[in-house]
Amino acid sequence: MTRIVHFAGLGSMGLGMAHSALRAGLEVYGFDPDPLRVAALTAAGGQALTPDSPAAEILVCVVLNADQMRAALFGPEGWARHLAPGGTILGCATVPPDFAREMEGEATRAGLHYLDAPISGGAAKSAEGRLSIMASGSVEAFDGAAPVLDAMAETVHRLGDSAGAGSAMKAVNQLLAGVHIAAMGEALSFAASQGLNLARVLDIICVSAGNSWMFENRAPHVIEADYTPRSAITIWPKDLGIVTAIAGVANLPLPVTEAALTQYREAAAGLGAEDDAAITKHIAARAGVKLPGDG
Amino acid sequence: MTRIVHFAGLGSMGLGMAHSALRAGLEVYGFDPDPLRVAALTAAGGQALTPDSPAAEILVCVVLNADQMRAALFGPEGWARHLAPGGTILGCATVPPDFAREMEGEATRAGLHYLDAPISGGAAKSAEGRLSIMASGSVEAFDGAAPVLDAMAETVHRLGDSAGAGSAMKAVNQLLAGVHIAAMGEALSFAASQGLNLARVLDIICVSAGNSWMFENRAPHVIEADYTPRSAITIWPKDLGIVTAIAGVANLPLPVTEAALTQYREAAAGLGAEDDAAITKHIAARAGVKLPGDG
Numbered sequence: 001m002t003r004i005v006h007f008a009g010l011g012s013m014g015l016g017m018a019h020s021a022l023r024a025g026l027e028v029y030g031f032d033p034d035p036l037r038v039a040a041l042t043a044a045g046g047q048a049l050t051p052d053s054p055a056a057e058i059l060v061c062v063v064l065n066a067d068q069m070r071a072a073l074f075g076p077e078g079w080a081r082h083l084a085p086g087g088t089i090l091g092c093a094t095v096p097p098d099f100a101r102e103m104e105g106e107a108t109r110a111g112l113h114y115l116d117a118p119i120s121g122g123a124a125k126s127a128e129g130r131l132s133i134m135a136s137g138s139v140e141a142f143d144g145a146a147p148v149l150d151a152m153a154e155t156v157h158r159l160g161d162s163a164g165a166g167s168a169m170k171a172v173n174q175l176l177a178g179v180h181i182a183a184m185g186e187a188l189s190f191a192a193s194q195g196l197n198l199a200r201v202l203d204i205i206c207v208s209a210g211n212s213w214m215f216e217n218r219a220p221h222v223i224e225a226d227y228t229p230r231s232a233i234t235i236w237p238k239d240l241g242i243v244t245a246i247a248g249v250a251n252l253p254l255p256v257t258e259a260a261l262t263q264y265r266e267a268a269a270g271l272g273a274e275d276d277a278a279i280t281k282h283i284a285a286r287a288g289v290k291l292p293g294d295g
Numbered sequence: 296m297t298r299i300v301h302f303a304g305l306g307s308m309g310l311g312m313a314h315s316a317l318r319a320g321l322e323v324y325g326f327d328p329d330p331l332r333v334a335a336l337t338a339a340g341g342q343a344l345t346p347d348s349p350a351a352e353i354l355v356c357v358v359l360n361a362d363q364m365r366a367a368l369f370g371p372e373g374w375a376r377h378l379a380p381g382g383t384i385l386g387c388a389t390v391p392p393d394f395a396r397e398m399e400g401e402a403t404r405a406g407l408h409y410l411d412a413p414i415s416g417g418a419a420k421s422a423e424g425r426l427s428i429m430a431s432g433s434v435e436a437f438d439g440a441a442p443v444l445d446a447m448a449e450t451v452h453r454l455g456d457s458a459g460a461g462s463a464m465k466a467v468n469q470l471l472a473g474v475h476i477a478a479m480g481e482a483l484s485f486a487a488s489q490g491l492n493l494a495r496v497l498d499i500i501c502v503s504a505g506n507s508w509m510f511e512n513r514a515p516h517v518i519e520a521d522y523t524p525r526s527a528i529t530i531w532p533k534d535l536g537i538v539t540a541i542a543g544v545a546n547l548p549l550p551v552t553e554a555a556l557t558q559y560r561e562a563a564a565g566l567g568a569e570d571d572a573a574i575t576k577h578i579a580a581r582a583g584v585k586l587p588g589d590g
Contacts, residue, residue: 097489120503120504121504122504132502132503134499155502157495157499159491159495164489165489165490165491168486168489168490168491169486169491169496169499171485171489172482172485172486172489172491172496172500172505173499173500173503173504173505174505175478175481175482175485175505176478176479176482176500176505176506176507176510177503177504177505179474179475179478179481179551180475180478180505180507182551183470183471183474183475183478183551183552184471186470186474186549186550186551186552187467187470187471189547189549190466190467190470190538190541190542190545190547190549191463191464191467193542193545193547194392194459194460194463194466194467194541194545195460195463196454196460196463196464196467200452200454201464201467204429204452204464204468205467205468205471207427207450208415208427208468208472208508209415209416209417209468209472209508209509209512210467210468210469210470210471210472210475210508210509211471211507211508212471212475212506212507212508212510213503213504213505213506213507214504214505215471215507217504243485246485246489247485247488250485250488250489250582250584251582251583252484252485252488252578252579252581252582252584253578253581253582254481254484254485254578255481255554255557255558256474256477256478256481256551256554256555256558257478257481258554259550259551259553259554260551262550263550263551283547283548283549284547286547286548287545287546287547287548288546289545289547
């Protein structure tokens with residue numbers, strides 16, 4: 001029997017995951033407040049998720065933040081009640097570990113399983129079914145989620161038998177990734193201020209101790225002056241805000257992360273919808289440093 | 296005829312480079328204020344550099360900072376005057392680009408060539424002749440330095456035909472490397488505060504978007520609680536201080552770099568001689584977070 005999967009959230013990540021699920025032969029129903037996103041799913045062979053849709057075994061929640069996830073799962077119009085008894089929820093947003101534990105508790109009370117399963121890899125890998133997932137939850141949650149995990153992930157990192165560890169691990173990754181992009185912005189602005197050719201800087205850093213995954217990935221956007229958002233600046237005030245909030249609960253100051261967060265908050269005012277490599281423009285502009293694409 | 300090379304500075308980098316020069320068949324004379332370092336060179340087949348040593352074609356200056364370099368080259372007991380006419384100086388310390396240009400000017404006035412040639416790669420690669428060198432200078436400087444570059448470098452990045460660009464590129468690399476180590480310290484402290492297993496965190500970050508060269512290289516030191524200095528914390532107040540000083544001249548604020556610099560300055564008070572991965576201990580201690588090796 002074909003398995004039924006519901007998707008709550010059809011943004012660039014969710015839609016890509018839904019496509020991967022369709023390719024794997026799953027029966028996919030999806031909801032998004034934007035009807036154009038739902039239309040994109042139905043055009044690909046999926047169906048609109050409504051209160052009248054058949055109950056699913058799996059609900060994949062790919063929304064922006066904790067508030068959206070609480071509403072999408074357990075709010076007045078939440079989709080958890082449309083799961084079959086014993087069904088499994090995948091919580092794929094970046095949220096605080098305590099919030100993931102709260103969702104696991106709600107799911108348990110509703111007779112459901114919850115997999116704390118934040119995703120990593122970007123829209124392209126999402127569409128290819130090659131995401132990296134940092135997951136924690138019960139054996140039942142992993143088993144229940146297996147058909148969808150198999151369809152959309154290249155790698156599933158199993159981090160423990162209850163919710164929280166997956167989200168904590170995702171926060172560690174976002175701390176590093178967010179700081180590294182901001183460091184790239186400072187490094188490229190600095191290099192430009194010293195008259196260095198940025199394409200040459202990229203070549204050299206890629207084989208030097210200063211390299212990072214994000215530098216290799218994002219510096220070309222600056223060099224080509226192409227700020228089409230593959231991943232937008234607005235992600236970072238949210239994700240680094242989660243990191244510093246969690247750290248605050250642990251009384252752990254993170255001054256470097258906080259400095260990066262401040263940069264993203266400032267940049268989001270004017271550049272929020274641009275690619276996150278545009279943090280470089282924000283940094284360079286303060287000193288009137290010219291970047292590729294500047295007049 | 297065997298070429299004569301003088302080394303000013305036989306620290307962990309300089310001694311390794313002198314060994315590489317010896318292996319390449321060069322005749323090596325070395326000076327260091329610490330007689331034990333000179334003894335290590337003579338034990339390996341080199342000789343002590345004194346005012347009576349034969350004049351050299353090449354002088355390699357591998358000291359800690361600009362003040363030491365000015366003294367070692369052109370001070371009252373400087374070694375530049377012991378070069379044969381038309382000889383070449385390699386300036387291998389991390390210094391401001393303006394200072395490198397000043398040294399090039401001094402060398403030119405003395406009838407010598409100057410290669411702005413900061414080195415990267417650490418003590419192990421230094422000993423293996425596998426350094427990475429970010430170099431700029433005249434064609435004559437590159438030609439004059441060639442026997443030593445061939446002996447000690449795996450990669451020579453040619454950045455231009457006058458001094459300054461090499462040092463600017465090195466500063467870009469140090470900005471990134473220094474921020475990335477501090478980010479690692481925050482990420483591992485954060486991960487430990489959330490109860491994550493740090494060895495597992497390392498495995499996952501190494502295949503995730505949060506990865507950096509420094510994370511892969513330094514996180515194992517924290518996980519093994521081994522703070523034997525491969526590269527000490529004290530390097531970073533100096534190198535990031537150079538970066539922010541250069542940026543200050545360009546009126547370019549670098550808040551993330553400055554936050555990292557503050558961490559290193561604070562940590563240097565008690566942990567300066569330890570491996571730079573010990574920045575993690577400094578960060579974790581503020582919140583009482585336990586790391587591997589803590590009681």
